[in-house]
Amino acid sequence: MKLRWIGAVLLSAAAYYVYLPLPSTVSEPWKLMLLDAMVVSWVEVIEAHSCSSVRVTDSLLGGVPARVFQPIGGKKLKRGVVYFHGGGWALASGRMRSYDLLCRKMAEDLDAVIMSVDYRLAPEAVFPEQYYDALAASRAFLSAEVRQRYGLDPERLCVSGDSAGGNLAAAVAQELGQDGSLEVRFKAQALVYPVLQALDFYTSSYQQNHNVPILYRPVMAQFWLQYLGADPGLAPLLLANNHSSLDQAHLPSQVRSKLNWTSMLPAERRKDFRPVVRAEGTPGVLAAVPGLTDVRAAPLLADAAVLAGTPRAYVMTCEFDVLRDDGLMYVRRLRDAGVQVTSDHHEDGFHGCMVFAYPPIRSDVGRRSMDRYIRWLDQNL
Numbered sequence: 001m002k003l004r005w006i007g008a009v010l011l012s013a014a015a016y017y018v019y020l021p022l023p024s025t026v027s028e029p030w031k032l033m034l035l036d037a038m039v040v041s042w043v044e045v046i047e048a049h050s051c052s053s054v055r056v057t058d059s060l061l062g063g064v065p066a067r068v069f070q071p072i073g074g075k076k077l078k079r080g081v082v083y084f085h086g087g088g089w090a091l092a093s094g095r096m097r098s099y100d101l102l103c104r105k106m107a108e109d110l111d112a113v114i115m116s117v118d119y120r121l122a123p124e125a126v127f128p129e130q131y132y133d134a135l136a137a138s139r140a141f142l143s144a145e146v147r148q149r150y151g152l153d154p155e156r157l158c159v160s161g162d163s164a165g166g167n168l169a170a171a172v173a174q175e176l177g178q179d180g181s182l183e184v185r186f187k188a189q190a191l192v193y194p195v196l197q198a199l200d201f202y203t204s205s206y207q208q209n210h211n212v213p214i215l216y217r218p219v220m221a222q223f224w225l226q227y228l229g230a231d232p233g234l235a236p237l238l239l240a241n242n243h244s245s246l247d248q249a250h251l252p253s254q255v256r257s258k259l260n261w262t263s264m265l266p267a268e269r270r271k272d273f274r275p276v277v278r279a280e281g282t283p284g285v286l287a288a289v290p291g292l293t294d295v296r297a298a299p300l301l302a303d304a305a306v307l308a309g310t311p312r313a314y315v316m317t318c319e320f321d322v323l324r325d326d327g328l329m330y331v332r333r334l335r336d337a338g339v340q341v342t343s344d345h346h347e348d349g350f351h352g353c354m355v356f357a358y359p360p361i362r363s364d365v366g367r368r369s370m371d372r373y374i375r376w377l378d379q380n381l
């Protein structure tokens with residue numbers, strides 16, 4: 001991580017040097033450029049951190065560690081977002097700089113209380129533990145006790161997350177949408193390039209972007225196997241779509257139709273890619289790894305009636321992301337189920353871009369996507 005940061009600073013220094021030539025006689029111009037790029041990065045981060053209008057505390061939410069961002073002043077009754085970070089169910093934390101900065105900005109711009117949940121991670125914890133942590137934290141977030149302690153408006157609460165965190169947010173929205181005993185419900189779900197299915201590793205976006213940083217196709221297969229507590233040696237089988245072959249007894253056509261991208265996606269996304277459906281695959285794998293067809297792990301497989309019980313949705317997708325079609329198919333299925341959905345597609349986006357909005361990367365699409373995500377929350381929560 002440190003190394004990557006230094007690399008990015010070096011790169012921006014190099015780019016800077018081209019645009020901003022120094023006097024030719026200055027001592028060691030490269031070092032001066034490097035120093036300048038570092039100082040500029042630090043100043044921006046310090047400015048973002050020092051916004052004194054947000055109080056940050058580490059707490060527990062339903063027994064799960066969470067970082068809480070509370071705006072100081074503003075309205076008495078606040079909007080609230082429970083947030084699940086990305087990282088393949090195995091990496092990152094709400095305390096990481098990029099997520100910390102995102103949540104501070106959300107708290108400040110939205111005058112909302114943000115709770116960023118540190119659910120347990122693989123390989124120490126595997127499915128369904130991450131899901132149970134997300135669910136426990138979300139139930140606590142909606143509880144009268146937490147609402148009173150933090151002054152949350154019961155009618156303006158949202159569940160959100162990016163990537164693997166978007167997976168957890170979608171799964172939680174489905175489960176709690178079915179729970180008739182809840183006094184208070186989520187008003188919105190905001191899913192940022194979520195991962196939603198593990199049955200088809202040949203969607204048009206998996207084919208188009210298999211080699212696009214930062215999320216390569218084989219890496220996503222590894223994240224899935226690790227999350228589901230399965231043998232990592234099964235990756236070649238997954239990458240061959242051998243687990244969703246036509247001879248799989250556990251996969252009725254009614255399940256297959258829920259991720260049939262040839263029928264669900266518009267031609268401009270499908271392009272010329274062809275589905276890969278094997279007549280024969282590896283028998284028994286779905287029984288050996290039941291998580292592959294468990295809706296709590298793969299929310300795209302939920303029944304329409306369950307989707308219909310979920311709140312108004314925002315789904316961000318990026319063109320250069322293997323998970324693009326997971327998100328776009330979910331948009332389609334939610335809409336078909338009668339849910340109001342904003343589909344926010346970034347033609348120049350890549351997986352993870354929203355957390356690279358800040359220095360030293362300062363991604364342009366990262367910034368734009370973050371702004372649009374926050375604007376949607378502002379208008380819909």
Ligand SMILES: *[C@@H]1O[C@H](CO)[C@@H](O)[C@H](O)[C@H]1NC(C)=O
Nearest residue numbers: 253256257260261262263277
């Ligand atoms: C997907 O949908 C297309 C078009 O409706 C259909 O021809 C195809 O058989 C379906 N594929 C699967 C695997 O169900």
Ligand SMILES: *[C@@H]1O[C@H](CO)[C@@H](O)[C@H](O)[C@H]1NC(C)=O
Nearest residue numbers: 236237238240242280281282
């Ligand atoms: C996929 O299934 C086919 C047919 O059963 C088999 O020949 C092949 O070895 C399998 N591939 C992997 C990677 O398991």
